[in-house]
Amino acid sequence: MSDTSPSAAPSGKKSLLGQFAIRNSVPIAFIVAALCVAGILAALRMPSSVFPQTNFPRVVILVDNGVMPGDEMMATITRPIEEAMKDIPGAVTIRSATGRGSAEISVFFNWHVDMIQSELYVLGRLGQIRAQLPPTATTTTWRLTFSAFPIIGVSLTSPTRDITTLWEKARYDLKPRFLRINGVARVDLVGGRTPEYHVIIDPAKLLAANLDLAQVTDALQKNNLIAPAGMHEENYRLYLTTVDGRLRSIDDIEKLVVAVKEGHPILVRDFGRVERGPEPVFNVVTAEGVNAVLLNIRSHPEGSTLDIANALRKELAELRRELPPDMKLAFFYDQSLLVRDSVRSVWEAIIFGLVLSVLIIFVFLKNWGTTLTAIVVIPVTVLVTILAMKLVGMSFNLMTLGGIAAAIGLVIDDAIVVVEAIYAKVAAGRPRLDGIREAIGEIFHPLVGSTLTPVVVFIPLAFLEGLAGVFFRALAMTMVVSLLTSLVLAITLTPSLAGWFIRDREHLQHGHALKDAEGGPL
Structure with missing residues (x-):
């Protein structure tokens, strides 16, 4: 039977918090489980990048x-x-x-x-x-x-092919394949030499034909085009017609009529010759010591660097089987490696924090129920924070992941304080449910104050302007959401779990007695 004397009962509002958590433990657990599932789905669909999008x-x-x-x-x-x-x-x-x-x-x-x-x-x-x-x-x-900056760079090289051939392969085969990847916005080519036709004119012959360069240029431009020529109606059908005058070969250019003098057409071949060659180049691009064409891949603002990199690796594996043996595709820059390392570091911090929390809590309290009650807060807080990030349009990046990693050591504090207070009440002889209510009532104000202190420190960072605001806003938001989530869980989920896993004083004493007996001399 619980003690209901005035001296033992906490004040009204404080008692209601613990009472609410105990009476609604099942709904609270269900809501937390639903948030965790939503957080897992959000984590799987969260875009990733090195920096916050801005x-x-x-x-x-x-x-x-x-x-x-x-x-x-x-x-x-x-x-x-x-x-x-x-x-x-x-x-x-x-x-x-x-x-x-x-x-x-x-x-x-x-x-x-x-x-x-x-x-x-x-x-x-x-x-x-x-x-x-x-x-x-x-x-x-x-x-x-x-x-606007590339997230991945791919090089195309060959020890035997000329640079124009590499450019054509990259432009007409590789670039369209890369643009099909979900999340890719642009693929820019760097290096290589675009093929073109060069009209090499003999000045003496041009002068003898009484022509100038402007006339030659004008003739080339006007005769190398495709244009609509009108409409033709026949049998109740309307046909759209076009004139295709594009120059497709050296012979087409050499036979082009530039002017007519005294009834005789003057062709390009009469005063010059045509050669196929590369455009003038003002820079040299190499990879692995040979000439190369680089393909810089840029993502959409909402694109995921990791997803794009994974899809690109699959595409490159197929392309390597299709390319000639003397052509080589390789990464020369991959931003996804940095993002992948950052994500792995956060999960390592979470696991490390869980292990340390389990060891420390169990060493001092020697009870698995209290240990489990406290450590559940860490993964739940992380998943709820990820869900909040997804809802406001944030992504996994160095700042958000850094905020989550930095908050790992803080989010467990509230749960440990609550568990220790409940454990002390129960160990002192208070009935379990009464001990939970009294513990929550006694530590509520100190708990809120200790949590809001770092929150107040980080909130101003969310209102910074300029480049500093771009970076620190994401860090501040993840830290604040993590700390507030841990506070809410400490006064709702932790008391609910304590009601299930923490036993009364007799069970605690019996458990310690068994451990002492097992560890004593024979």
Whole structure:
């Protein structure tokens, strides 16, 4: 029979917490089990990367215009683009770098703007001034995020094949296969030399034909195209027609009519010759000491580095069987190795924390029931934290995994305090259920205070701005969720488990007596 004297009963609100946990132990266990299952599913589907996904306040515009001199690039391309970007809402700084045939313009915004909308503003302004730029200039615009950097790099090499053949193999065979992988956003080629046709003109013959280079260039452009030619209706059917004038071979180019003089066509072969060769190259890419073509693989912002790497390894295994024996595919960069090591380190920390907790609690309390009651909090807290990460759109990365690993040593504290308080009450002779109620009532306020202290320390990190906020926000959120989860479990799940696994004083004394008898002299 429990002691119901006024001196023994805790105050009203404090008693209700322990009473609630005891009366609702089955629903609490069911809810915790459901959260654990949801946490396991979330962990299996959680995307993984090295850093937290974020939108840096920067949009980059890359312009390519062949070999145009740098001062002309500055006057005709860089300055018009800079002037068009100045009054975009949220833009704070514009920086540019211009060289021969290329320019890079970076538009910086403040951290509070919607970067997707800002990128659309930049694209809109580029469209407005497109007519002012040279017709040969090509522009590329991208928003700076961590996904803008490659997660995996693959090299294609051969000791016998020329670099143009490697480029064609990478462009037309490997790149489409890699783009089919779920989560891959882009595959960029670095190195190699694109094949092209070179028209080599004899100046004397060109002058004798009374032609200039502009006429030759114009003829090549106008005769190397495919264009709609109109519509034809017949038998109640409408046919769309096209004219295909694309040049497909050296012979097609040499037979091209550039002009007609006195009724005689002047062909390209009359003043020059055509050769197939690689485009001019300004950099050299090698791997393992030979020329190579590199394929840089970039993921979607929501893509999982581990999933992409696993799928890519399977694809490479198939490609190696299909490639010629003298072609070799290999990784030269693999970000998934770092992510995999980080995930493994977290699970090692969890297992290590569980083992240490079991040993320490059992050494001091010498009771498996109390030990089990305390250590259950660690895996449950981790799974609930992972579920919360999934719900808010976070991923496994160095900061979130680091937050979970750092919290492992803290989440067990609340459960140990509760178990020790309950164990002390029961060992002092209080009935088990009364001991649970009294222990929860006595330690509730100190327990909440000790847990909220580190929470208050980490919460301000979630409101940092700039680059520091990008990294520490993820760390702070995982730490805070882990600590608050451990507090809730300590005052709900731990008392419920204590009601099942911790015995009354007679059972505890009987267990210790058996251990003493087994360990005593014969």
